[in-house]
Amino acid sequence: MLSRRSCRNFKDKNIDKDILEDLIKIGTTAPSGSNCQDWIFTIVPTTKDVAGLGVKIAEFFKKLNKMSKNTLLRKGLTLFGNKKLQFYWENYYESVKETIELYENQGIDKLFHGATAVILVGGLKKSSCPSEDALLATQNILLGAHSMGLGTCLIGFAVNAIANDAKLKKSLGVNENEAVYSVIALGYPNEKFKGLTVRKNIQPRYLSF
Ligand SMILES: Cc1cc2nc3c(=O)[nH]c(=O)nc-3n(C[C@H](O)[C@H](O)[C@H](O)COP(=O)(O)O)c2cc1C
Structure with missing residues (x-):
């Protein structure tokens, strides 16, 4: 583990x-x-x-990126209490765009x-x-x-x-x-990890009655 x-x-x-x-x-x-x-x-x-599955998933993200680029749509949805598209725009739009471009231009998955x-x-x-x-x-x-x-x-x-x-x-x-x-x-992995997993030291709570 x-x-x-x-x-x-x-x-x-x-x-x-x-x-x-x-x-x-x-x-x-x-x-x-x-x-x-x-x-x-x-x-x-x-x-x-x-690769075929990747193309299908990429189609979804292309549509989502196109929608999230639309300021009017983002603001409109936010007005009606739906902030998901705005959140996507702020947090994922750029990196998803880069990922799609990398795949389409250089074949990097x-x-x-x-x-x-x-x-x-x-x-x-x-x-x-x-x-x-x-x-x-x-x-x-x-x-x-x-x-x-x-x-x-x-x-x-x-x-x-x-x-x-x-x-x-x-x-x-x-x-x-x-x-x-x-x-x-x-x-089959093409890399070797130097270290084991590093995790936060999460302390359990105790309940005693
Ligand atoms: C629900 C979930 C979704 C994840 N989605 C992705 C993903 O889309 N792409 C990716 O590269 N890694 C993804 N990961 C891997 C995590 O980034 C990774 O488990 C975490 O950084 C800890 O690293 P480790 O698995 O090497 O211990 C996901 C992990 C979980 C649990």
Whole structure:
């Protein structure tokens, strides 16, 4: 656990399908609310497929950047109490624009960091705790992959795009009654970490009665 790090530099080598499927099995050893086991895993198995997914996600962010550039729209939404677009403009617009330009002009993948596979971890919205279930399976996959010598990185940007674009969601085969709670980029790491994870020293609270 201490040596697992987010990997953002991968070798150009696809992961065997059997290994990807083993990782799904490792995911399903996680607990789930009411033991419902309503996970839905989608494997994006090769570099080519990951690039295809990247293009779809980039389309979403291009639309979002175009909208957030519109001052009238931002201010109008803010007036009606919706500050999300303004927040995006202030915090993400520039870096997302750079990421898209880097990919389109130089083929540098700052979204999936050159990963050769992706796993979408989803579940049924009607389950008792679908997000918890998905994230527990996700952590199992991250640790399982690390123990097999694979690198992983969670991609929150992709989760956001899928959650906010019904067309994109449908095009990935995700039904209306399902949601994707995590997107894991994977591959053989092309970097070695010098250090173990460094974490804040978080003190627990105690309750004694
Ligand atoms: C919910 C979540 C979303 C994340 N999204 C991204 C992302 O979109 N891109 C990225 O490079 N890293 C992403 N990360 C990785 C974090 O930046 C990383 O876990 C954190 O910096 C700690 O580093 P470590 O994983 O090496 O310990 C995400 C992590 C989490 C938990």
